[in-house]
Amino acid sequence: MPKIRIISSTLRDGSYAVNHQFTKQNIINYCRGAEKAGIDTVVVGHGYGLGGSSFQMGFSLLTDKEMVDTARNELKNTKLGVFLCPGLGTIKELKELSIDTVMIASHCTEANVTHQHIMYAKERGLETFGVLMMAHRVDKFKLLEQAQLMQSYGADNILLMDSAGAILPSEITEKISYLSSCLDIPVGFHAHNNLGMAVATSLRAVQAGATFLDCTSRGLGAGAGNCPLEVIVAVLHKLCYETGLNLYDLMDNSDLVKKIMDEHHHIQEISMTSLASGLAGIFSGFKDQVLREAKKYKVDPRDIFFKLGELNAVAGQEDLIKDVAKELSEHK
Amino acid sequence: MFSGQREDSPGIARAKELGIPTSIHGIEAIPENCQIVFDCTTAKSHLQNAAFFDCMDKFIIDLTPSRIGKMCIPKINLKECLKEHEVSLVTCGAQAMCPKAKKIMEQCPEIEYMELVSTIASSSAGIGTRENIDEYTQTTADALEEISGVKRAKAIVIINPVEIEMRNTLTYMLNGKRESITKTIKTEGNLPGNLELITQAAIKTAEAYAKN
Numbered sequence: 436m437p438k439i440r441i442i443s444s445t446l447r448d449g450s451y452a453v454n455h456q457f458t459k460q461n462i463i464n465y466c467r468g469a470e471k472a473g474i475d476t477v478v479v480g481h482g483y484g485l486g487g488s489s490f491q492m493g494f495s496l497l498t499d500k501e502m503v504d505t506a507r508n509e510l511k512n513t514k515l516g517v518f519l520c521p522g523l524g525t526i527k528e529l530k531e532l533s534i535d536t537v538m539i540a541s542h543c544t545e546a547n548v549t550h551q552h553i554m555y556a557k558e559r560g561l562e563t564f565g566v567l568m569m570a571h572r573v574d575k576f577k578l579l580e581q582a583q584l585m586q587s588y589g590a591d592n593i594l595l596m597d598s599a600g601a602i603l604p605s606e607i608t609e610k611i612s613y614l615s616s617c618l619d620i621p622v623g624f625h626a627h628n629n630l631g632m633a634v635a636t637s638l639r640a641v642q643a644g645a646t647f648l649d650c651t652s653r654g655l656g657a658g659a660g661n662c663p664l665e666v667i668v669a670v671l672h673k674l675c676y677e678t679g680l681n682l683y684d685l686m687d688n689s690d691l692v693k694k695i696m697d698e699h700h701h702i703q704e705i706s707m708t709s710l711a712s713g714l715a716g717i718f719s720g721f722k723d724q725v726l727r728e729a730k731k732y733k734v735d736p737r738d739i740f741f742k743l744g745e746l747n748a749v750a751g752q753e754d755l756i757k758d759v760a761k762e763l764s765e766h767k
Numbered sequence: 768m769f770s771g772q773r774e775d776s777p778g779i780a781r782a783k784e785l786g787i788p789t790s791i792h793g794i795e796a797i798p799e800n801c802q803i804v805f806d807c808t809t810a811k812s813h814l815q816n817a818a819f820f821d822c823m824d825k826f827i828i829d830l831t832p833s834r835i836g837k838m839c840i841p842k843i844n845l846k847e848c849l850k851e852h853e854v855s856l857v858t859c860g861a862q863a864m865c866p867k868a869k870k871i872m873e874q875c876p877e878i879e880y881m882e883l884v885s886t887i888a889s890s891s892a893g894i895g896t897r898e899n900i901d902e903y904t905q906t907t908a909d910a911l912e913e914i915s916g917v918k919r920a921k922a923i924v925i926i927n928p929v930e931i932e933m934r935n936t937l938t939y940m941l942n943g944k945r946e947s948i949t950k951t952i953k954t955e956g957n958l959p960g961n962l963e964l965i966t967q968a969a970i971k972t973a974e975a976y977a978k979n
Binding site for chain 2: 486489490491521522523525526527542544545547548550551552572746747748749750751752754755757758
């Protein structure tokens, strides 16, 4: 059985879950645990990556550099990565950071915005992931076309993201097997749990040819959260896949994350709003803003999500939420 | 004269249809007797061509986000710009929202930070924008700061594959409250609204220069 690489985006996707308020101590504690468990790579930063701290996406407690430097101090064998969405984060911001890895992400139809960033990352010698977000929105042919662009720019790996937690197991089998059979570079998957499918789709992805998974400890993440790292590793081990990870240490790190959740008063669950956003196919990270505007305009947050779904809103379009809520309140 | 590099360029084909002389020799084809040059290439190309432009006794209107030349928002500072050798039209987002940002800062100079999120349709984000996306956001932010006077600005660009009109949302804090204004750029003619915006700014600038 092949070895499956497990990447932890707990300190990146998990940022949504704590309203981007990770403290230095949260980062230090998590990194120590990740290092101990032998996690391959830890991705750190605002949920939207470099430059994400904003009105639009939520301000973070720490700057990108503070988060990365804090993690850098703790990690020796575990690699340190950041996330970057062109149009938001820039190469200039990337240049300031001492990192090993970068995930460069675009909406699943817009891969050519990542060209200059992937080229820079490769020139610099960083391990580079080309990331296609909202992978439920297009078919396998379009995904391959976009992944091939990223591959041609020099990406070392392709990561498909189910940003909305909308993908069902059969769909991920189809998409991952197609991409992994046609691409020359490793293919991986990042699941969200809005339809309770995160572990199932992650497993199916591996069975369909994915050689790495991007997960979070305790599933800490946007909306309904991600594929819980320790759970998928337990399942993979049970099926005789190797991960090189110590499950007990992963479990301890998961309990640490539970403490971080409690500290930030966060409950990781499939709330009804998250269920709606998964069905609507809208980015999980919109949840907090949707709840806020729903309260303000006295409308049902589920209706906001379904309306955003009709508008095919993409990640980054949080400014639409207020308009949709206002319009719904006017038509009540 | 419409000068590009690719024989199969749709722009060159369209220029030919309109009876405009064309060339595939880029900057070298610019005739002696032309007085105004519109650079619609890319930020990197504009930087590379900067030395040529410096030697030309022509008025250069830069439609790339390269940032060379005085920032020109015709609705605000057209007159001063006409005295320059080269002007930069910065970005379509800056053209759309700098006037509003300036008005807000005049009324409320205590505002310290403004953020512009521009959402555009995939079909109206050309390869120039995509290859220059960092320059686009940086130049838009710089334009907001320089033109409106706000201490710090940030610009974000989101591309959506759905056919939508350009949407610009400017957000700031005022009296402890978060305020935002949204302006949608309608598509009326053949060009998407955002491209029409910067094209009109270029035409307005050139016409004013020519009248002088």
